[in-house]
Amino acid sequence: MSGTAAFASTEAAAWTGRAPRPPRVLSIAGSDPSGGAGIQADIKAISAHGGYAMAAIAALTAQNTQGVQGVHVPPAAFLTRQLESLSADIAIDAVKIGMLANASVMDAVGEWLAKTRPPVVVLDPVMVATSGDALMDADAREALLRLLGLAHLATPNLAELAVLAGEPPAATWEAALRQGKALAAAHGTAVLVKGGHLEGNECPDALLGPDGSVEVFAGPRVDTANTHGTGCSLSSALATLQARTGSWPASVRRAKAWLTGALRTADSLALGHGHGPLNHFHELWGSQAPSAGAFTRSLWEDVAPQREAIFALDFIKDLASGTLDARHFAYYLAQDAQYLNAYSRVLSRASALAPTEDEQRFWADGAQNCLAVELSLHRDWLSRHPLDVAQGPVTKHYVDHLQAVAFAGSYAEVAAAVLPCYWLYAEVGRVLHADYLKAGHPEGGHPGDDGGTEAGAHPYGEWLETYADDAFAEATARAVAIVDAAAARGSEQERARMRAAFIHSAQYEVDFFDAPRRHA
Numbered sequence: 001m002s003g004t005a006a007f008a009s010t011e012a013a014a015w016t017g018r019a020p021r022p023p024r025v026l027s028i029a030g031s032d033p034s035g036g037a038g039i040q041a042d043i044k045a046i047s048a049h050g051g052y053a054m055a056a057i058a059a060l061t062a063q064n065t066q067g068v069q070g071v072h073v074p075p076a077a078f079l080t081r082q083l084e085s086l087s088a089d090i091a092i093d094a095v096k097i098g099m100l101a102n103a104s105v106m107d108a109v110g111e112w113l114a115k116t117r118p119p120v121v122v123l124d125p126v127m128v129a130t131s132g133d134a135l136m137d138a139d140a141r142e143a144l145l146r147l148l149g150l151a152h153l154a155t156p157n158l159a160e161l162a163v164l165a166g167e168p169p170a171a172t173w174e175a176a177l178r179q180g181k182a183l184a185a186a187h188g189t190a191v192l193v194k195g196g197h198l199e200g201n202e203c204p205d206a207l208l209g210p211d212g213s214v215e216v217f218a219g220p221r222v223d224t225a226n227t228h229g230t231g232c233s234l235s236s237a238l239a240t241l242q243a244r245t246g247s248w249p250a251s252v253r254r255a256k257a258w259l260t261g262a263l264r265t266a267d268s269l270a271l272g273h274g275h276g277p278l279n280h281f282h283e284l285w286g287s288q289a290p291s292a293g294a295f296t297r298s299l300w301e302d303v304a305p306q307r308e309a310i311f312a313l314d315f316i317k318d319l320a321s322g323t324l325d326a327r328h329f330a331y332y333l334a335q336d337a338q339y340l341n342a343y344s345r346v347l348s349r350a351s352a353l354a355p356t357e358d359e360q361r362f363w364a365d366g367a368q369n370c371l372a373v374e375l376s377l378h379r380d381w382l383s384r385h386p387l388d389v390a391q392g393p394v395t396k397h398y399v400d401h402l403q404a405v406a407f408a409g410s411y412a413e414v415a416a417a418v419l420p421c422y423w424l425y426a427e428v429g430r431v432l433h434a435d436y437l438k439a440g441h442p443e444g445g446h447p448g449d450d451g452g453t454e455a456g457a458h459p460y461g462e463w464l465e466t467y468a469d470d471a472f473a474e475a476t477a478r479a480v481a482i483v484d485a486a487a488a489r490g491s492e493q494e495r496a497r498m499r500a501a502f503i504h505s506a507q508y509e510v511d512f513f514d515a516p517r518r519h520a
């Protein structure tokens with residue numbers, strides 16, 4: 001989706017906490033006295049993302065982790081009084097809307113929004129609690145749709161999406177995306193389709209623009225029953241991050257990484273007997289520093305969707321089978337040469353920031369190797385497959401991201417950002433090389449120096465052999481260990497930034513392998 005370039009620069013500012021002042025974020029929602037969802041969750045999520053939280057209470061509930069025992073809706077006119085008191089005095093940077101129980105409350109909020117026009121409005125169309133209890137009157141759909149037109153982003157779960165779309169609940173992710181696209185186009189509002197209620201190991205979300213744009217955010221499904229308030233917390237985090245970064249994709253990426261951490265550590269709160277709350281302040285409260293290897297193991301698990309995506313790419317499958325279009329291969333090499341040049345500079349930055357001489361030397365060696373490989377690409381491959389290509393969009397975005405981290409990030413963050421290039425490349429090399437040998441190709445059974453293909457030889461055999469290089473595997477193991485050590489020394493917040501940088505780079509690795517098919 002467009003906006004990725006803008007994302008690279010604004011995101012770094014958001015992550016380094018250099019926003020000039022906290023955005024003022026208003027939640028208009030219902031109260032959950034157990035603190036897991038509603039206003040209480042919103043205030044925590046806004047605060048966790050550096051916003052100043054305000055709240056106008058649209059409903060009171062009696063609820064706990066097991067269900068909703070009662071709902072009281074104050075008169076809509078009193079909600080209007082709360083809203084007008086606020087906007088008469090305080091400039092509001094973002095609004096998150098949650099539980100609005102009936103049409104008159106929705107219309108009151110709609111009137112105030114139309115008058116006030118806050119710069120960011122996120123609508124989480126709460127209808128039913130995780131426990132299954134109804135939180136919205138069944139006849140309020142039309143009023144909710146009117147409100148949708150006043151929001152910049154709506155964040156329905158699959159059941160809510162179906163109600164808004166006027167269709168049965170989507171049974172597949174593809175069907176949900178179709179419903180989300182139609183809703184976004186019909187109301188001129190971006191829609192975040194959420195995969196929380198899907199089955200399987202993955203938990204994707206997708207940002208659908210009213211212009212038909214689609215950006216999918218992969219994420220692992222966390223195995224926990226403590227999911228009370230995920231939708232409330234996500235939408236509040238998004239409103240706050242959007243006010244800080246001005247970029248929806250950047251906000252979704254960051255909020256999702258945070259939410260995954262909040263779910264991962266939710267069980268440690270051990271609250272109630274039903275669906276307990278998320279750990280909103282997992283980045284602030286910290287936990288014990290991770291034990292050796294645990295941090296990078298969790299990173300590896302985080303990027304399971306990216307690893308899977310790489311091996312599902314036509315580029316990788318065709319490279320392995322030898323059927324890859326020579327033009328695509330040449331494009332890949334040309335981009336790789338350009339990438340390596342920039343990557344070398346980022347490794348030099350890691351070297352400059354390194355806390356020990358040993359690590360300083362390790363990254364400096366890596367930087368030098370990149371330049372050597374770049375040179376050999378030009379000498380050995382690009383001279384045989386000449387292709388005059390400018391820097392492609394994926395190369396640019398990947399390099400922008402790395403440079404943003406190198407410019408503004410700590411040593412630990414830079415190390416985490418450069419790690420996927422080592423680790424995923426080594427993994428691809430390991431798997432492709434093993435398949436290559438399994439298919440009966442002998443070591444050294446590659447084309448001659450003239451670039452011609454000998455009968456029966458794999459056209460990319462030489463390439464695949466250099467891919468599975470023992471020295472590179474060793475360097476990868478060392479980079480992994482360095483990242484673990486840096487994570488153990490860092491704070492919980494720094495580890496969260498490391499994780500975000502790592503996941504971000506891993507996604508660019510996928511895009512990089514897919515770029516020849518899209519741009520060659």
Ligand SMILES: Nc1ncnc2c1ncn2[C@@H]1O[C@H](COP(=O)(O)OP(=O)(O)O)[C@@H](O)[C@H]1O
Pocket residue numbers: 156157158194195196197203204205219220221222223224227229230231232234256259260263
């Ligand atoms: N078990 C889970 N593991 C990881 N992410 C989850 C899990 N459950 C929900 N999410 C995420 O929480 C957010 C809310 O999603 P969802 O549960 O679909 O909506 P709601 O909370 O409104 O019912 C989404 O970003 C979704 O991907």
Ligand SMILES: Cc1ncc(COP(=O)(O)OP(=O)(O)O)c(N)n1
Pocket residue numbers: 029030031032037038039061098099126128129130131135157227228229230231232233
């Ligand atoms: C007051 C209030 N607002 C919203 C909800 C919904 O929260 P939950 O059931 O956890 O569902 P998501 O927030 O995950 O959509 C609620 N229970 N109470």
